[in-house]
Amino acid sequence: MPEHGHGHGGNMTPEQQKAMIEQEMRLYEQMGKVKYKIAVMSGKGGVGKSTVAANLAEAFQKKGMVTGIMDVDIHGPNIPKLFGVEGKEVMIDNGKMVPVYSKNGIKVMSMGFLIETNDKPIIWRGPQKSGAIKQFMADVAWGDLDVLIIDNPPGTGDEPLTVLQTLPNVDAVVMVTTPNSISQEDVVKCVNMVKMLHIDKIGLVENMAYYVCPHCGEKSEIFGKSQGDEFASQMDIKFLDSLPLTEEVLKSTEDDSTVVDSYVQSELSEKFISIADKIEKEFL
Secondary structure: OOOOOOOOHHHOOHHHHHHHHHHHHHHHHHHOOEEEEEEEEEOOOOOOHHHHHHHHHHHHHHOOOOEEEEEOOOOOOOHHHHOOOOOOOOEEEOOEEEOEEOOOOOEEEEHHHOOOOOOOOOOOOHHHHHHHHHHHHHOEOOOOEEEEEEEOOOOOOHHHHHHHHHOOOOOEEEEEEOOOHHHHHHHHHHHHHHHHOOOOOEEEEEEEEEEEOOOOOOEEOOOOOOOHHHHHHHHOOEEEEEEEEOHHHHHHHHOOOOHHHHOOOOHHHHHHHHHHHHHHHHHO
16 A cells, blocks of 8 residues: 655656556546446444444445445455455456455455554545545456445545545445534535535435434434434435434444345345335436
């Protein structure tokens, strides 16, 4: 992975300029094989963004669409654990990294596969992170995909900016928030950034909208009144659904699995399938 970031093209040697042009050509070739590209974002951490991204990937795969997921959260890559592929080794074939396959055939690539141990921090500046993400696009053998989910770290920093500016033809952006006002304030900034980049196919998922008691089935709005529909309307984006906080989320994570795979008949699993249907209908 890149050790040093380069400056603008005018500061590069001819060799560096040639390498950059060749990488861009590989990137467009690789990403050209992906039919639909969906970025998952959030304004702040702790809203369940990676859980949503992983379950959406599982939902699209179950719909019969060949699916991959690119984890560009450089500092906190959680996608390998959510698919039960932590510790897997990335193989190299014909100069390209081969994505790791989940048990259901989803192609997974994450910085988590490229670090020695999970407790080893990655201390990188912006250009290094951007360089790694471009390598994930250009130098991973994704092959022909129907859907590629890109799980971004929270906020409007280097990683999501690199994804949105570099990835050819982003088909949809899924914003994940929770009912509380602080989370919503931060998501507005993300939505505005995406719109500034002239991407208007944006959907909102309100996660942890209510808690369902596993014993009596009573619903409690423990993080505040659910208002995802109204909030999406205010931002002029598509409301996709409100998701409950249930024990299945914790259990599936502990089992290194997704809700859609492990709890097929659950309300939450059905909602993820429904969201995938809405994304396909509205944006793809």
